[in-house]
Amino acid sequence: MTSIVFNRRNLLAAGGSVLASGLLLPARAQGVAPTQSMPGGANNYQKGAPIVNRIGKGGFVMSGTVRRAGDGAPLAGQRIQIWAHTIEGREEDERSHGATLTDKNGAFRLDMPQIIPIFGQPHGHLAYDSGEFKTVFLRPVMRSAKDTSLEAHFVLQPA
Amino acid sequence: MRRARVTLIWAALITAIGVPIALAAASPYLQWRDAVYIAAGFAGILALGLLLVQPLLIAGYLPRLLAYRARRVHHWIGGALVLALLVHVAGLWITSPPDMADALLFRSPTPFSPFGVVAMWGVFAVALLALFRRRLGPRTWRVAHLSLAVVIVACSVVHAVLIEGTMETMSKAALCALVVIAAGKVIFDVWARNKKPAR
Numbered sequence: 001m002t003s004i005v006f007n008r009r010n011l012l013a014a015g016g017s018v019l020a021s022g023l024l025l026p027a028r029a030q031g032v033a034p035t036q037s038m039p040g041g042a043n044n045y046q047k048g049a050p051i052v053n054r055i056g057k058g059g060f061v062m063s064g065t066v067r068r069a070g071d072g073a074p075l076a077g078q079r080i081q082i083w084a085h086t087i088e089g090r091e092e093d094e095r096s097h098g099a100t101l102t103d104k105n106g107a108f109r110l111d112m113p114q115i116i117p118i119f120g121q122p123h124g125h126l127a128y129d130s131g132e133f134k135t136v137f138l139r140p141v142m143r144s145a146k147d148t149s150l151e152a153h154f155v156l157q158p159a
Numbered sequence: 160m161r162r163a164r165v166t167l168i169w170a171a172l173i174t175a176i177g178v179p180i181a182l183a184a185a186s187p188y189l190q191w192r193d194a195v196y197i198a199a200g201f202a203g204i205l206a207l208g209l210l211l212v213q214p215l216l217i218a219g220y221l222p223r224l225l226a227y228r229a230r231r232v233h234h235w236i237g238g239a240l241v242l243a244l245l246v247h248v249a250g251l252w253i254t255s256p257p258d259m260a261d262a263l264l265f266r267s268p269t270p271f272s273p274f275g276v277v278a279m280w281g282v283f284a285v286a287l288l289a290l291f292r293r294r295l296g297p298r299t300w301r302v303a304h305l306s307l308a309v310v311i312v313a314c315s316v317v318h319a320v321l322i323e324g325t326m327e328t329m330s331k332a333a334l335c336a337l338v339v340i341a342a343g344k345v346i347f348d349v350w351a352r353n354k355k356p357a358r
Contacts, residue, residue: 038268039261039266039267039268040257040258040261040266040267040268040269041268042257043255043257043258043261044255044257044258085191086191087191090193090254091255092255116188116191117188117323117324118255119251119254119255119258119269120269120271120272120321120322120323120324121269121323122323139268145323
């Protein structure tokens, strides 16, 4: 399994926001910091991708979790939209887009075609854009183009 | 003997540029890319190859080319370099406008993008200055061109090495190393020659 949760950017962002909230709001210093959108995360996003059992023929697993900022409670039934450049289509092709819902543990998992490098990096795109919480766009990068899975984790804050 | 040497030098140059292009042409990623994206990628690879030819031409390392002719070819290849970069950027723009816009605006998540953009502006700057080089005077022109050449070579190589794309890793590294060695030697020689006290 690949994990992109604790890459440097996330750590810096999380560390920075923990530091900022700790300094600015000492009363709320404890808790899980919200995930920030990644640069380029929203590229080729298409609003309202349908909920699907899998994208295309599958073969590659995109998984992750969705939690609430602050107490870190898992969020069930949250819609996560996923798209990427795969062996079956380009990022902007409608058939490359799909969505899935988190289970009662706040986990999601969607079968999709193998991601291949585009614009110099093998990466996927994920979006939380359903309104209840603030919109977040993620753009996790695979450690190796040969990986057959990728993870991305959301910590959402109220809109 | 001399003929063998001439053949060897040209064969080496063609190999240095041809092998990376041939290996990229065999990349499995190509089957999942459309024609415009493929053209954009190969324009970039070609541009990297041309960066190897430029210093060799101007230093007179390529046999059977008279000095004035080598200089003229250097100018034409400079023009071809501008053209290759325009195809590279335009093709990537057509492939994914938001990703290319991010790169050009220096807000891309990919670490190699700013290097590519800086190298591109470096090439455009040299081409623009070259049009006015007579007005600049030889010293200003030389300093400007050499400084920009350092930026172009360094940024292009970093750009290429960091990209995970159709180029095969070893042949890409070898071509990049040759570009750095060739450009480095020629730039250093020109700089050293002009450093000497009055002739």
